[in-house]
Amino acid sequence: MTALAEPHPAVDRAEEIVRFTRWSARRYNRARTSLPDLFVDVYVSVLALGCAAALAVSFVLALRGEFAKRATSDGGLITDPVFVLPSQALEMMLTFTALAAVVVLSRRLGPLALGGPESAWWLSLPLDRRPMVWGPYLRRTALSGAGAAAVYAPFSILTALERSPLTHAYAAATFGAAVAAVIGIAGLLQERPGAVGLKVAAGVVVAGGAVGAALVPSIWTAGAAVVLAVLLVALVSPRAGLVPGSELARAGAVSGHVGASFYFMDTNELLRAVRAENRAAHRRGSRFFARPSRRPFAALLRADIVAFVRLHPLPTTAVLWLVACAAVMMVDGGLPLFAQLAVLGIAGCAASSGFGAVARRAALVPELDGLVPVSAALVRTSRAFMPAVVMTLWMILLGAVLVVLGAAGPMLILLTGLAGIGMGAGTVRGATRPSTDWSAPPVETPFGPVPRAQLASLMRGVDVTVLSLMPVLLTLYLGAVALPVLLVQGVISVVVFLVVAMTNPHDKASA
Amino acid sequence: MTVRGTVLEAERLLVGYAGAPVCGEITVSVAAGEVLGVVGFNGAGKSTAARTLAGRQVPISGDVKVHGLLANPDAVPFRREVSAVFDEDLFFPSLTVREHLLLVARGHSLPEPEASVEEELTFFGLHARADVVPESLSSGQRRRTLLAAGLMRPASLLILDEPEQRLDPVMREALGRRIRTMADNGTAVVLVTHDPQLLRDTASSCLVIDDEVTLGAPDAGAAIIAGSR
Numbered sequence: 001m002t003a004l005a006e007p008h009p010a011v012d013r014a015e016e017i018v019r020f021t022r023w024s025a026r027r028y029n030r031a032r033t034s035l036p037d038l039f040v041d042v043y044v045s046v047l048a049l050g051c052a053a054a055l056a057v058s059f060v061l062a063l064r065g066e067f068a069k070r071a072t073s074d075g076g077l078i079t080d081p082v083f084v085l086p087s088q089a090l091e092m093m094l095t096f097t098a099l100a101a102v103v104v105l106s107r108r109l110g111p112l113a114l115g116g117p118e119s120a121w122w123l124s125l126p127l128d129r130r131p132m133v134w135g136p137y138l139r140r141t142a143l144s145g146a147g148a149a150a151v152y153a154p155f156s157i158l159t160a161l162e163r164s165p166l167t168h169a170y171a172a173a174t175f176g177a178a179v180a181a182v183i184g185i186a187g188l189l190q191e192r193p194g195a196v197g198l199k200v201a202a203g204v205v206v207a208g209g210a211v212g213a214a215l216v217p218s219i220w221t222a223g224a225a226v227v228l229a230v231l232l233v234a235l236v237s238p239r240a241g242l243v244p245g246s247e248l249a250r251a252g253a254v255s256g257h258v259g260a261s262f263y264f265m266d267t268n269e270l271l272r273a274v275r276a277e278n279r280a281a282h283r284r285g286s287r288f289f290a291r292p293s294r295r296p297f298a299a300l301l302r303a304d305i306v307a308f309v310r311l312h313p314l315p316t317t318a319v320l321w322l323v324a325c326a327a328v329m330m331v332d333g334g335l336p337l338f339a340q341l342a343v344l345g346i347a348g349c350a351a352s353s354g355f356g357a358v359a360r361r362a363a364l365v366p367e368l369d370g371l372v373p374v375s376a377a378l379v380r381t382s383r384a385f386m387p388a389v390v391m392t393l394w395m396i397l398l399g400a401v402l403v404v405l406g407a408a409g410p411m412l413i414l415l416t417g418l419a420g421i422g423m424g425a426g427t428v429r430g431a432t433r434p435s436t437d438w439s440a441p442p443v444e445t446p447f448g449p450v451p452r453a454q455l456a457s458l459m460r461g462v463d464v465t466v467l468s469l470m471p472v473l474l475t476l477y478l479g480a481v482a483l484p485v486l487l488v489q490g491v492i493s494v495v496v497f498l499v500v501a502m503t504n505p506h507d508k509a510s511a
Numbered sequence: 512m513t514v515r516g517t518v519l520e521a522e523r524l525l526v527g528y529a530g531a532p533v534c535g536e537i538t539v540s541v542a543a544g545e546v547l548g549v550v551g552f553n554g555a556g557k558s559t560a561a562r563t564l565a566g567r568q569v570p571i572s573g574d575v576k577v578h579g580l581l582a583n584p585d586a587v588p589f590r591r592e593v594s595a596v597f598d599e600d601l602f603f604p605s606l607t608v609r610e611h612l613l614l615v616a617r618g619h620s621l622p623e624p625e626a627s628v629e630e631e632l633t634f635f636g637l638h639a640r641a642d643v644v645p646e647s648l649s650s651g652q653r654r655r656t657l658l659a660a661g662l663m664r665p666a667s668l669l670i671l672d673e674p675e676q677r678l679d680p681v682m683r684e685a686l687g688r689r690i691r692t693m694a695d696n697g698t699a700v701v702l703v704t705h706d707p708q709l710l711r712d713t714a715s716s717c718l719v720i721d722d723e724v725t726l727g728a729p730d731a732g733a734a735i736i737a738g739s740r
Contacts, residue, residue, distance in 0.1 A: 016617070017614060017617065017618050020610075020613075020614060020617070021603060021606065021614065024603075024605065024606050024607075024610050025603065025605040025606065028605035028606070028644070029605060116601045117601050117602055117603040117604070118603075119601070120599050120601035120602075121601075121602075121603065121611065121614060121615070121660075122618075123584075124584075124590055124594075124595070125590065125615070125618035125619065126587045126588070126590040126591035126618075126619065127587070127618060128587075242585075244585050245584055245585055246567075246584075282529070
């Protein structure tokens with residue numbers, strides 16, 4: 001039966017255009033989905049969600065028990081810190097950082113957005129755009145708020161052991177509503193991107209939300225946050241149709257890119273998607289680049305250095321991870337040793353991954369590697385040079401902080417510096433990981449079918465970064481720098497760097 | 512022929528990316544019923560200029576005016592007056608060809624949308640594929656769908672970016688006649704093209720885009736295209 005033969009809803013106005021598009025899409029999808037397929041999809045999804053939820057709950061409860069025991073025993077890596085950070089301050093700092101990240105991310109992703117086809121077919125129509133964007137925006141905001149509350153609940157349970165279940169619920173509700181409120185402000189900022197008042201308001205909501213959720217959660221903070229969120233979202237409502245079409249299309253493109261990255265579980269693609277361009281840094285290093293180079297490798301290295309300083313204008317994220325590491329060490333009562341070591345490991349991996357923009361960009365165009373007449377190993381060496389230098393500096397700073405706090409002797413700085421070389425090389429290994437072979441039959445797991453070699457692909461890069469960190473973590477565990485460990489660290493870092501340089505990421509045998 | 516007013520005006524327009532111009536300054540005006548051909552070598556800046564004239568890209572300097580008002584694709588009257596077809600292969604994956612066209616017809620409040628859609632399907636030879644989703648279409652058929660959507664709606668300014676791409680010679684010829692008819696009915700047309708025959712058949716003047724931008728006769732533009740091959 002043709003589309004015209006069936007009764008079409010009237011589509012004379014924007015609302016009806018939206019309804020017409022959705023109606024047609026639903027009809028098409030229904031025609032191609034059989035009931036047994038739908039049942040299997042629902043069954044697998046519910047089962048996977050149930051398994052994940054059960055694992056998460058048991059993990060949180062186990063951790064809570066461990067933390068409770070820990071609270072009555074001795075400290076972590078630092079037995080007698082020079083400065084003690086109240087545990088609530090750490091909780092508030094983390095909540096603040098999470099809310100600040102939501103502000104940045106929601107501006108990157110919209111929150112008012114239109115996907116590719118919608119941008120192409122709806123934006124050119126001489127109609128009010130509000131009905132096109134309002135529904136998805138509202139859904140996004142509500143889901144983000146609910147999701148944030150669900151994620152915050154275990155965080156609250158783990159960090160504030162003395163609170164009652166009801167207070168945890170208030171904390172989660174406060175955080176979820178604060179997330180919805182900052183998404184509301186992000187929506188207003190899309191219409192007026194230069195409004196200083198809105199940016200200040202975002203800062204106030206982030207700070208207030210952090211204090212409310214982490215320090216004084218109650219029915220009042222939760223209620224106030226919900227009222228604020230509703231108010232802000234209501235303010236977006238009449239302005240939703242005034243957001244420029246180019247902004248809606250941009251946000252839709254970024255959101256689609258992020259969604260596809262999640263769907264394909266491609267972390268490199270995800271980092272490419274959320275990374276903001278900094279046009280101010282585009283001319284950085286021009287004079288250095290213009291200097292003559294005698295050898296091809298020198299020219300390549302020069303190009304990689306300039307690309308690095310242009311694509312990494314500010315090391316904000318790496319500095320934040322460093323601050324987080326220091327804060328975790330200084331927290332009152334001390335986190336369990338394994339938790340502190342885990343934070344160091346996660347921070348190291350995250351910081352090094354953040355310095356892989358050049359390698360990630362270059363990986364999109366493999367032809368670039370052949371532009372200069374040098375071997376592929378030298379190309380990878382050149383690409384790993386700057387991440388290794390920067391990670392060495394980052395690790396030296398981390399080592400210095402740990403030494404000042406009393407985790408180990410001054411030789412720790414040398415050890416962490418050496419580790420940075422291997423971690424920097426790991427950045428390039430992760431950034432050039434080959435895509436998963438989706439044509440291979442999947443492996444069945446309790447969470448549903450997982451593509452073969454997906455895990456191996458995800459771990460590529462992280463593997464050598466963690467390996468390079470192992471001697472540092474061992475030293476911190478022991479509390480003293482042993483000379484053999486220092487030697488082992490040197491060997492590991494050099495070997496990791498060489499392995500990364502010598503391994504062709506597109507060679508299946510070596511991958 | 513009656514005297515017709517200016518529809519599109521561009522004064523000392525500089526187009527490009529991140530503040531870097533891709534071609535020389537453009538000063539041009541297109542009246543109702545006029546077809547302005549735009550030609551140039553690959554990378555000369557033709558599509559960038561067309562996108563800027565269509566209000567989809569902010570100019571580095573200079574202004575674009577449509578009916579005396581600054582080009583603003585966020586203003587409803589601008590969207591009502593300007594139809595632009597670029598090589599954007601974006602479709603709703605679950606809407607058929609007919610539904611895509613119906614969406615445009617209804618969105619522009621055409622008096623008889625179903626009949627208008629039928630006419631376009633016939634003109635572009637898409638009847639047999641009207642009830643399939645774009646994924647099932649060939650590249651040329653998708654191009655025809657985009658052109659049908661751009662040409663079926665009322666507009667006083669039509670901007671086409673290389674509409675001949677992926678079309679067979681018969682369809683190119685029919686498209687040329689259609690553009691000429693639309694111009695005769697009062698539509699101002701900006702036609703970016705690499706096809707000398709299409710240019711000769713339709714254009715009343717020609718803008719040659721390079722480091723310097725010059726306005727000349729269509730034959731001169733056609734000669735430049737032929738020379739670039």
